[in-house]
Structure formats: structure tokens, C-alpha cells
Amino acid sequence: MNRIKHAVGKMPPEAGGALGERMALSEPMREAVEQWCRIYENDAPWLSDSRVKGMNLLPAISSEVARMATLELQWRVEGSSGRAEFLQRQTEPVKRQLRQFLEYAVGKGGLVLKPYLSAGRILVEPVQADAFFPTETSADGKITGAVFLEQARRGERVFTRLEEHRMTDGGVLVDNRAFVSVGADPLAREVPLESVREWANLEPQVLLQGRRTPLFVYLKMPFGNTTEPTCALGVSIAARAVELMEEADRQYSRLLWEYEGGELAVDADSTYLIGGRMPQTTRRLFRSLNTGADFYHVYNPAFRDESLRAGLNELLRRIEFACGLSYGIISDPGQREMTATEIVSAKQRLFSTVKEIQGALQQALDELLNIMDYWADFLPGVPAGGYRVQYQWDDSIVTDLAAEKEQFLQEIAAGVRKPWEFRVHFLGETADQAKAACGVTISGTGADNSSEGLLNQ
Numbered sequence: 001m002n003r004i005k006h007a008v009g010k011m012p013p014e015a016g017g018a019l020g021e022r023m024a025l026s027e028p029m030r031e032a033v034e035q036w037c038r039i040y041e042n043d044a045p046w047l048s049d050s051r052v053k054g055m056n057l058l059p060a061i062s063s064e065v066a067r068m069a070t071l072e073l074q075w076r077v078e079g080s081s082g083r084a085e086f087l088q089r090q091t092e093p094v095k096r097q098l099r100q101f102l103e104y105a106v107g108k109g110g111l112v113l114k115p116y117l118s119a120g121r122i123l124v125e126p127v128q129a130d131a132f133f134p135t136e137t138s139a140d141g142k143i144t145g146a147v148f149l150e151q152a153r154r155g156e157r158v159f160t161r162l163e164e165h166r167m168t169d170g171g172v173l174v175d176n177r178a179f180v181s182v183g184a185d186p187l188a189r190e191v192p193l194e195s196v197r198e199w200a201n202l203e204p205q206v207l208l209q210g211r212r213t214p215l216f217v218y219l220k221m222p223f224g225n226t227t228e229p230t231c232a233l234g235v236s237i238a239a240r241a242v243e244l245m246e247e248a249d250r251q252y253s254r255l256l257w258e259y260e261g262g263e264l265a266v267d268a269d270s271t272y273l274i275g276g277r278m279p280q281t282t283r284r285l286f287r288s289l290n291t292g293a294d295f296y297h298v299y300n301p302a303f304r305d306e307s308l309r310a311g312l313n314e315l316l317r318r319i320e321f322a323c324g325l326s327y328g329i330i331s332d333p334g335q336r337e338m339t340a341t342e343i344v345s346a347k348q349r350l351f352s353t354v355k356e357i358q359g360a361l362q363q364a365l366d367e368l369l370n371i372m373d374y375w376a377d378f379l380p381g382v383p384a385g386g387y388r389v390q391y392q393w394d395d396s397i398v399t400d401l402a403a404e405k406e407q408f409l410q411e412i413a414a415g416v417r418k419p420w421e422f423r424v425h426f427l428g429e430t431a432d433q434a435k436a437a438c439g440v441t442i443s444g445t446g447a448d449n450s451s452e453g454l455l456n457q
Contacts, residue, residue, distance in 0.1 A: 025133045025233075032227040033109060036236035037130045039245065040107040046246045053253045057245050057319065057330060058238050062107035064329055065237060068350075069357045070099045072394035075365065081385020083376065090122040090372055101126050102361060105219045110234035113364065114148065114216040115371045120379060122372050127216075129233075136166060137232045143218045151186075152196050159196050160186050165216060171209040176202045215371055219364040222356040223324075237353075241322035248315040255308040324353035358393055365389070 038044055040062065042054045075095075077088040094101075094113075105111035108129035115124050127148050136145030145166040152159045158181040166173050178195055182188035193199045208215065220234035227235065238245060309332075316331035326346035327333060369389055376382045405426060411417045423434035435442055 026228055026231070029228045029231050029233060030133075032235070032239070033129050033233065035242065036108050036238065037128075039238065039242065040104075040236075044246065044249070046249060051253060051257075052249055053256055054249050055252050057248060057316075058107050058236070059103075060330060061237060061319075061323055061325065062103045065106050065325070065354065065357065066099050066103035069102060069354050069361065072392075073098070073358075074390075074392040075362075076390050077369065077387050078390055079385060079387040081387070082383035083373070083385035084387035086376060086382050087369060087372055087387055090376075091369070094124050094368070097126075101219070102357070104128050105221060105234075106237050106357065109221055109236045109239070111219045112146070112148070112216050113219065113368050115368065115375055117375055117378060122375050122379075124368065124372075134232055135164070141232050143232050144214050146214075146216065146218075148216075152198065154196070157181055158186055159191070161193070161196070161199055161202075162187075165214060167212075167214065168207070171207055172211045172215050174203075174206050174208065174215075176204055211374065213367075213370070215374070217364050217367045217371065220360060222360050237323050238319075241319045244315060244319045244322060248312060248319060251308065251312045251315055255305060255312060258305055258308055321349075324349055326350035362391055365391075 035045070036058075039058045042056050042059070044054060046052055047054050075091075077084050077091060079085075101111055101113070104126070110129050112127035112132055113124050114127055115122050117123075131149045132146050134143045134146050136143070138144045146164070148163045148165075150161045150163070152161075160179045160181070162175075162177045162179070164175040164177075166175075176193060176199070178191050178193050178199060179187040180189050180191045180195065193202050193204065218234075220232075221237065223235050223237060223239060225231055225233070225235045226239060313331050317327055320327055320329055320331060326349060328346075329350070366389060369387070373387065377384075405422075408417065408422055408425065412419055412422060418438075418440075420431070420434035420438040420440055423429045423437060424431055427434070429437070432442060
């Protein structure tokens, strides 16, 4: 993004110089996004020190959070028209990759889903946080204009395509420009779109009339932006834990060095080794010295791994807290005892984080279906009609289903609850169905709202 911002800014107005002025991306925010992406890809700045080994904490956290957020997620496009069936078929590839898409968004702060037409189908292109930047925002803080980056390598040359979406009074205006690298400058010279076979059928500019909302969806993570609170971009789940992750990697490296540096070894004078050299198979055990003193000395220090592991585990717990997770996601829960209150509080923290992410994901999927419905009007043979989306999320993150059932049965035995309530709560039956199954007589055809009727039920 930094190269694009500077390169576009140097272009003459007719080649897109005005675009550089419209970029709604500050330098601190750009650096933050770049840092999150590098940490996610295990290329954190502190790993340039060869003594530091990475633990891949951000990918592990992002993967686990995405797994929990999409666990047993069911969403289906329904409706009486053929339009709903068509949209349902177009969403199948997204469903298969949804967890992966969400993992990128959690780790890097956000993700763009951009539907487009291809051979009579509607495909969805995911654009990660380091491959787009906003140019316009609406009054409610949503991104309404953006530039997307796509690159293709042909031998030593790198071709870059910039696709800009911006809202106008007439609709959505889409601009496509292609550039070729010269030396270290990836946007040195503009070239025709036909220079790359995959881009040959793209229009340099098109106005999609009548569209009042963007043709892309920005999946924004629901975390506060401490880097730039007014920015429309989301932040990584690790935004508040970057320094802690650096310390954890360094502590992990100290632990590895403790194991490596404390390996059993025998320091022996070279005059006692065959030919003054160590056998190949024992080179790791024997170390040759030229002391002329003792025959050998055993190097076998006591390991300090327990204290190092305890320190590392405490750092991991701090990372879990900063990321809104419960203890035990990446830390060792057995190293520290917790009270029942602490366990419930940690689970509630994780539950809140996951539920907020699920809410952001559901909103993004609704917007995605709206755009796919718009593109369906351009395809011949797709029937008109309405649709609706049904979502079903898993809520077992904080609730132990077996324990809840046992508690429910105890309350039934104590007379606090009725048996039919169990079927309503756990089997999904209606009250009338559950009462009928339990042999409860339902008097009257309508609802009995009287006090006597409620007591009888």
C-alpha cells in the first residue's frame, strides 16, 4: 500500500494523480495494517533478530476465533422464487471458504468480499487488508470508495492492476488501470489492460447506473481502533497485544536456548580423541578442547525451564486477555488455578468477542447477498423475485450443554419447572407440541391468558 500510495501520488492528473489526493489512509494506520499482516505471516519486525523464534501466535489465535465463530453456522437463502435458489447456489463456494476468509479478517483487521460476474455465475473475490485502501467514507463511517490491487508476474516484469470503485450521482463508477514495473518501481509505466491475458476483457471504465451502495462488502472487525479512532478501517484482534507478542516470542526463544544450551556434553582434550578428531556419530556429545589438563569434563547443567515456562505462560495469559479471549486458548490452563468466578468471567469475555464477530459477519453476509442479487439482474434466465436469509449460530461457547440439561432436570425434579419445558428448550418443539408429548391437557382452542390457566399449564 505504501508503494502504491507514493507511486500514484507522483502520476500526472490524467493518469490518476487525483486518486492519491483522495486516499483516506493515514501513515500511522498504513504502518499498523502492514505490521499486523507481517505478524500474521510470521514475519514480525522483531524476527529479523536471528536469536528470536516466532510462535505464530496471531495465526493460531485468528484460526481458533474463526473456528469458534463459524462453528455449526448454518445460513441459507430461502424464498418461493427461483431467484432464491439461484442465489443459494452462488453462495456455496463462499460457505466452503468462510472460515478461512474470517481468519484473514480477524488477523489483519478486515477483509473485502467483492462479487463479480464470470461465465454466467456470480463469484466472490476476497481482498485482504494489505491489498486495498479506502478513498471515501459515508456519514455513518462505512467505506464507500476504495482501490483494489491485483498483481501478475510475467518473467522479470510485474504487472499491477488498480481497480477503483467510487460513488457518483449516476451510480457506481469503476476504473481499471494496469501498470508494469521498471526496476523497483511497481507502478512505473501505465500499459493497456490487454497486456495481461486475464485482464483483456475488462473495461477501462464503466458506470453501473442506479446503484446507490457500493459493489463490495467490507467485513470490519468489531474492535476499537486505538491507532486512529476515526479511521473506517478495522483493526486486528492483536492490535492491543503486539508488544506482548514480541515479549512472548523472545521468552519462547530463551526457553529454546535453555534446552539447546543445556544439552549434555563431554569436554575432552583433543589428545585423547582418535586422530584429534571426534567420531561423526558423537560430534554432538563430545567437544574437543586443547587444554592439556583433565581427560574429560562432563557438562550437564540443571535446566531452568520451569521458571521460563511459567514466565511464558503468564505472557500468553496477558495476550489472551488483551485479545478478548478466555484463558487456555493459547496458554496452559494447568499451570495456574482459577476460581469458578474467574472461569465464568473468562468464558463470558470470549463469548462476547465471538458474538460481536458473528454479528459483523452476519451483517457482511447480508450485504453480500444484496450485491449478488443486484448482479443477478444482469444474467439472462435468472428469474426475478425476493429472498430471505436464515442464520443459525452455535451458542455452546460459554454454555456447557450437558451441565445445562442436568441442571434443568434437577429443577424439574424439584418442581421448579415442568417436564414439557425441557422439550421446548432443548428439542425445539412448540409449547403445544411439548405439552401434548408430555400428556398435558390443553383446554380451549385459543391461548389461555387467565391466571388459573397459566397456573394449570
